Each structure stands twice: as structure tokens, then as C-alpha cells.
Amino acid sequence: MIKQNGSGSLTKEQSQFYEEQGYLIIxxxxxxxxxxxxxxxxxxxxxxxxxxLFADGLITDKLEDRPFPNRLAELFQDLSAENFLxxxxxWRDRIPGYFTLMSNxxxxxxxxxxxxxxxxxxxxxxVRPKVPKVAAGAVPWHQDKSxxxxxxxxxxxxxxxxxxxxxxxxxxxxxxxxxxxxRVLKWHRETHTGTGYTALKDSxxxxxxxxxLPVPAGSAILFNDRCLHMSTPNMSDTVRxxxxxxxxxxxxxxxxxxGVGFLARSYKFPSRVATLEDWLAGRPxxxx
Numbered sequence: 388m389i390k391q392n393g394s395g396s397l398t399k400e401q402s403q404f405y406e407e408q409g410y411l412i413i414x415x416x417x418x419x420x421x422x423x424x425x426x427x428x429x430x431x432x433x434x435x436x437x438x439x440l441f442a443d444g445l446i447t448d449k450l451e452d453r454p455f456p457n458r459l460a461e462l463f464q465d466l467s468a469e470n471f472l473x474x475x476x477x478w479r480d481r482i483p484g485y486f487t488l489m490s491n492x493x494x495x496x497x498x499x500x501x502x503x504x505x506x507x508x509x510x511x512x513x514v515r516p517k518v519p520k521v522a523a524g525a526v527p528w529h530q531d532k533s534x535x536x537x538x539x540x541x542x543x544x545x546x547x548x549x550x551x552x553x554x555x556x557x558x559x560x561x562x563x564x565x566x567x568x569x570r571v572l573k574w575h576r577e578t579h580t581g582t583g584y585t586a587l588k589d590s591x592x593x594x595x596x597x598x599x600l601p602v603p604a605g606s607a608i609l610f611n612d613r614c615l616h617m618s619t620p621n622m623s624d625t626v627r628x629x630x631x632x633x634x635x636x637x638x639x640x641x642x643x644x645x646g647v648g649f650l651a652r653s654y655k656f657p658s659r660v661a662t663l664e665d666w667l668a669g670r671p672x673x674x675x
Contacts, residue, residue, distance in 0.1 A: 395500025396493070402500050409567030410600075410610035416493055417605040422550055426455060428484030429514060429550070429628060433459050436474055445470065456551050456625040460519050468521045477513035479646065485514065486666045488548075489632050495652050497609065498544055498634045504654045507671075509543060509633035510646030511535070517558050517618070517627035525558070525620040530566075531612040531633075539640040543612040543633050550628040554601040557627040558619045560608060563595045567611035647671055 397411075405411040436459070437449040445466060450458050463471050488494075489508050498506060511534065531545055553559040595615075600608055610616065612633075621627050634651065641648055649661035650672045659672040 396496035397500035409614040424484035424487035428482035510648040563615040
């Protein structure tokens with residue numbers, strides 16, 4: 388049977404919780420097999436960084452035999468935060484494994500339950516290596532919409548997925564439920580860490596409770612782009628790897644000022660859904 392637009396995979400109770408609270412946890416939505424393509428892409432990126440650090444004389448060992456959660460942390464353990472931030476606090480490389488993850492039907496099915504089956508993958512996706520004790524690790528309280536305040540796009544759903552278990556030691560997400568009903572608050576650009584995150588003052592946070600969201604690898608946390616959230620520093624000795632992907636209805640602003648997104652699912656125009664080749668070429672839709 389062909390799935391109809393608007394059905395999706397969430398239960399009525401899950402959809403209702405999201406609408407009321409502004410977020411939803413789906414424990415272990417993705418399997419190790421589902422995560423493999425993204426992990427391979429991250430491994431490629433780390434190897435590129437290791438090659439560059441080695442060529443620059445900053446390291447003498449590329450640590451090619453180290454496990455996935457350890458290698459990037461150990462490459463930078465004797466270097467500075469500035470050395471790390473040269474590569475950015477988040478990555479948007481067009482490596483095939485990321486497209487495979489963003490196109491995963493399990494993710495699209497969940498999002499479809501909330502905003503329908505005409506789905507556009509927003510260009511603002513991030514691969515986040517939260518490196519131990521590096522300034523970029525802590526993310527201040529903010530609303531995602533502060534990064535696109537003028538965009539005619541609502542709702543935008545963030546899908547946050549850890550590739551390792553996220554907990555209180557390595558810096559899991561914290562969220563303030565029901566704050567998705569707030570307007571976009573006046574934000575400032577964080578300056579003291581060199582990361583340039585958008586941030587809110589403590590006085591703006593109100594008395595709404597804060598909920599910590601430790602989740603195992605492969606889980607998904609979906610939240611509205613107005614929902615207040617943050618994450619704490621990584622105080623472990625391994626990298627807290629995660630991705631934050633974003634989806635919106637196709638009739639919303641594609642935010643081309645932030646890059647090129649892609650048509651991820653369409654029941655109206657299935658032949659236009661972007662392929663890997665389209666994404667690598669920077670095309671938002673498939674061209675026949």
C-alpha cells in the first residue's frame with residue numbers, strides 16, 4: 388500500500404506531546420546500520436583533518452588505529468581550542484554519507500507525522516564534533532530560529548541525533564518545554580569562546596523548567612525551531628558526535644542565503660525528489 392501524505396510513523400500520543408511540549412524523544416530510532424554512512428563520512432573528515440595537522444607539523448601521529456569516538460579528541464588533546472576552531476564548530480561537508488542519513492525514511496516518516504509528506508531538507512544541517520574541554524563544546528541557550536529570523540519558514544523541525552550515547556558527562560541537550568510558543572527573543576552573538584553562537588541572557592529564560600535529555604546513540608530528539616535549548620560542555624575523554632538535521636514543508640522559504648537544501652520527499656511530485664547526485668551538484672530537486 389502506498390503511504391498517503393500526512394500519515395507518517397508517530398502515534399497520536401507522540402504527535403500530541405510534540406505539539407504541546409515543543410519536542411519529542413524517539414529512543415533508538417536509527418540502528419547501527421542506519422548510522423554507518425554518517426559515521427563513515429565523519430571518519431573521512433577526521434582523516435582529512437589529521438592529514439592537515441600532520442602536514443602542518445602540529446602532530447607526529449595521525450592515530451589511524453584509534454576508535455571512532457576517541458580519534459578526533461586525541462588528535463587535539465595537546466592543541467588549543469583555536470587549532471580546533473580553525474575547522475569550524477560544525478561541519479556541512481557534502482560527503483555522500485550525510486545525504487544518506489538526511490534521506491533516511493525513518494527520519495522522514497517521523498517528520499511527516501508533524502508537517503505532512505511534502506518535505507524539504509533545510510540547508511542548515513550540522514555535523515557536531517563536541518570535543519572534550521574545547522570551548523566550542525558548550526552551546527548557550529538559544530532558539531534555532533535566531534539563525535534565520537527573517538526567513539518565512541515555520542515550522543522548521545530540528546532532528547537531533549547522537550552517534551554515541553549522549554549523557555550528562557559528554558554534554559547532552561537540555562530543553563525548556565513549551566517555549567516553542569514564544570516569539571523569537573532578542574539574542575546576542577556569543578563572543579568569549581570564539582564560536583559565535585547566538586545566545587540569550589539569563590533574564591530572558593523565565594521560570595520554565597529545564598529538562599535534560601540524555602539519550603542513547605541513534606535516538607532522535609525532534610523540536611520546534613522556537614523551542615529554547617542548550618547543551619553543556621563535554622567533560623569526558625571522547626567526542627560526543629551528533630548531527631542536527633532540519634526539515635520544513637516545501638511551501639516555506641528554502642533559505643538559499645544559507646545554502647542549498649533539497650526535496651527529500653514528495654507525494655505530489657515524486658520524480659522531483661533529489662538524488663545523491665543532485666545533492667552533490669547543489670541541485671535542490673531532481674532534473675529529468
